[in-house]
Amino acid sequence: MIKVADLVVSYGRGSRNAVDGVSFLVPRGHLTALAGPNGSGKSSIVRALLRRADILRGGVTIDDREVSTLSYAELARLLAVVPQREEAAFPARVRDYVALGRYPHLGLWRAPAEDDDRAVEQALAQAGVEDLADRDTDALSGGEWQRVRIARALAQKTPALVLDEPTTFLDVAHEMAIFELLSSLARSGLAVLLVSHQLNLVARFADTIVLLDQGRVATSGAPAEVMNATLLESVYRWPVVITRDPAIGAPALVPLRRPLNL
Amino acid sequence: MTRFRAWYWLALLAVLIGIAMVAVAHGAVSVSLAAVVDALRGRGDPTAIAIVRDLRLPRVILGALVGAGLGASGAALQGSLRNPLAEPYLLGVSGGAAVGAVIAFALGAANDAIITLAAFAGGISAVFVALAVARVGGRGTRGDMRTLLIAGVIVGAFANAAIMVALARAEPNTVRGALWWMMGSAADATWERVAWLAASILLAGGALVYWAREIDVLSLGEDTAASLGVDAEKSGRRVFLLAALLAAATVSAAGLIGFIGLVVPHIVRRLGLRAHRPLIVAAALVGATLVVAADLAARTVAPPTELPLGAITALLGVPFFLVQLRRTA
Numbered sequence: 001m002i003k004v005a006d007l008v009v010s011y012g013r014g015s016r017n018a019v020d021g022v023s024f025l026v027p028r029g030h031l032t033a034l035a036g037p038n039g040s041g042k043s044s045i046v047r048a049l050l051r052r053a054d055i056l057r058g059g060v061t062i063d064d065r066e067v068s069t070l071s072y073a074e075l076a077r078l079l080a081v082v083p084q085r086e087e088a089a090f091p092a093r094v095r096d097y098v099a100l101g102r103y104p105h106l107g108l109w110r111a112p113a114e115d116d117d118r119a120v121e122q123a124l125a126q127a128g129v130e131d132l133a134d135r136d137t138d139a140l141s142g143g144e145w146q147r148v149r150i151a152r153a154l155a156q157k158t159p160a161l162v163l164d165e166p167t168t169f170l171d172v173a174h175e176m177a178i179f180e181l182l183s184s185l186a187r188s189g190l191a192v193l194l195v196s197h198q199l200n201l202v203a204r205f206a207d208t209i210v211l212l213d214q215g216r217v218a219t220s221g222a223p224a225e226v227m228n229a230t231l232l233e234s235v236y237r238w239p240v241v242i243t244r245d246p247a248i249g250a251p252a253l254v255p256l257r258r259p260l261n262l
Numbered sequence: 263m264t265r266f267r268a269w270y271w272l273a274l275l276a277v278l279i280g281i282a283m284v285a286v287a288h289g290a291v292s293v294s295l296a297a298v299v300d301a302l303r304g305r306g307d308p309t310a311i312a313i314v315r316d317l318r319l320p321r322v323i324l325g326a327l328v329g330a331g332l333g334a335s336g337a338a339l340q341g342s343l344r345n346p347l348a349e350p351y352l353l354g355v356s357g358g359a360a361v362g363a364v365i366a367f368a369l370g371a372a373n374d375a376i377i378t379l380a381a382f383a384g385g386i387s388a389v390f391v392a393l394a395v396a397r398v399g400g401r402g403t404r405g406d407m408r409t410l411l412i413a414g415v416i417v418g419a420f421a422n423a424a425i426m427v428a429l430a431r432a433e434p435n436t437v438r439g440a441l442w443w444m445m446g447s448a449a450d451a452t453w454e455r456v457a458w459l460a461a462s463i464l465l466a467g468g469a470l471v472y473w474a475r476e477i478d479v480l481s482l483g484e485d486t487a488a489s490l491g492v493d494a495e496k497s498g499r500r501v502f503l504l505a506a507l508l509a510a511a512t513v514s515a516a517g518l519i520g521f522i523g524l525v526v527p528h529i530v531r532r533l534g535l536r537a538h539r540p541l542i543v544a545a546a547l548v549g550a551t552l553v554v555a556a557d558l559a560a561r562t563v564a565p566p567t568e569l570p571l572g573a574i575t576a577l578l579g580v581p582f583f584l585v586q587l588r589r590t591a
Contacts, residue, residue, distance in 0.1 A: 050485065050488040052484075052485070052488050071491075072488065072491045072492060072493050073491035074491075075491065076489065076490050076491030077491070079489075080489060081485075081486075081488075081489035082489075083483070083485035083486055083489060084485075085483070085485070086482055086483050086485070086486050087344065087483060088344075088481065088482055089340070089341070089344035089345065089346065089481055090340075090346070090481065090531065091536075092537075093536065096536060096537060100479055100482065100490060101490065103475060103478075103490045103491060103492070104490060104491035106475065109472075110474075110475040156490070
């Protein structure tokens with residue numbers, strides 16, 4: 001379980017705190033979504049989880065261990081993160097790339113052992129990319145590459161998994177496939193935190209949505225509670241209506257066009 | 263992508279040894295390969311023994327070590343900076359080493375060891391200045407390796423400018439000495455210099471090989487590296503320092519030998535290597551081979567004139583790089 005408690009993150013340039021007293025839980029077996037407008041603090045929370053942001057107050061625990069007291073390697077054995085951006089400079093074989101997920105588990109000489117190889121095979125299978133194992137990373141499509149990155153995170157064999165906008169640039173089918181994959185990973189017992197702009201997909205897949213606004217939690221709860229037109233209009237500062245997904249009845253957001261100024 | 267096969271290692275080693283043997287045999291006075299083998303074992307003509315053991319062999323080994331150091335340094339830098347154009351001399355090392363050597367010349371130092379030491383000190387100082395510049399200039403861009411690279415380029419440019427100013431008023435001897443650094447040469451090889459260079463390269467190169475898995479992780483970018491348990495800032499700085507140490511050692515031993523650190527990692531990747539542990543070792547072997555071959559060419563193309571080694575490597579490196587560009591474009 002990831003527990004974010006009264007977290008305050010600042011970049012110290014006199015501006016308001018990027019994250020200003022945020023608390024929420026990411027329990028095991030659940031898919032928790034972190035949503036909110038651009039600049040609402042989503043990425044800063046991810047950076048704080050990676051110990052790459054200055055935490056002024058509060059903190060993060062993973063399975064009751066305070067993140068700030070852990071070494072980088074200890075943290076990477078508890079929490080796997082698929083960051084938003086990743087530009088690999090040189091292509092690699094998919095299997096070798098996924099094997100880098102074993103880095104925090106390697107011994108002093110950093111040579112992979114038998115259970116490292118097994119973890120890599122399992123991760124490839126879990127993410128559904130066994131067929132790609134011998135391809136090169138620069139020969140993958142956008143959807144394949146995201147799955148391979150998720151496989152790398154799964155190879156870390158951590159109890160918690162964080163993904164920052166994993167479906168940007170993906171078409172509908174690939175986006176759905178990634179959401180299905182994350183949902184099944186959560187059901188298999190992982191604590192999954194998904195940072196996403198795709199409110200409609202999040203509303204259909206997530207158990208809990210944490211909606212941020214200007215560094216604070218505007219609301220959090222089940223999708224039915226968070227997908228509230230008045231609330232979303234005040235957070236996104238845009239007129240919206242809420243309808244229903246015709247298949248499963250999940251709430252769906254439709255942003256309105258501005259009335260024409262005649 | 264080509265797959266690297268285990269027997270490539272033997273091939274790389276065989277090519278290096280073969281070219282080194284030819285390089286020991288050929289020169290102003292050519293010795294047959296059989297005579298080289300005899301001389302190495304202390305047999306045969308005393309003149310041949312002297313040529314092989316005291317002149318050619320240290321020179322060939324020095325060249326090989328310089329190439330190995332530059333190749334390994336370039337491979338580590340390109341990986342950790344995620345930049346296929348990164349190379350050891352971009353760190354400001356070369357400019358700093360030249361400043362060190364010029365200062366030593368200007369102060370009237372004639373002792374070879376002192377000039378070598380001054381160049382090494384200059385190269386390492388430049389790196390520390392670059393690290394300081396990156397720290398001041400890169401505030402807020404925590405651990406950004408690109409800031410480090412830019413700082414290195416700036417310090418190098420400043421050092422070069424300082425040399426120009428110093429040389430404008432220098433005596434002809436100092437100018438010649440400084441030019442030697444700019445052109446690069448393995449001609450002043452002594453066993454003492456070989457030993458000192460070998461020690462630095464084994465030390466810094468060995469450390470890079472040890473931390474090579476970390477470079478694999480660093481090459482995925484800082485956020486991903488952090489998520490895999492690597493402190494990108496700390497480990498990036500470590501790679502930067504070790505690569506600079508290698509470069510400074512080679513520059514102080516043989517001056518500026520361009521293009522090896524840039525081109526060799528590309529050749530090695532073309533052989534199918536990606537993981538940095540084998541990549542760095544193979545880059546050292548290929549770099550050694552290329553510098554030994556280039557030095558052989560420098561000595562034998564237009565006798566009795568000896569061409570500057572650094573110019574030969576650049577002359578060979580530029581067309582290679584153009585071909586490489588065409589293939590990737």
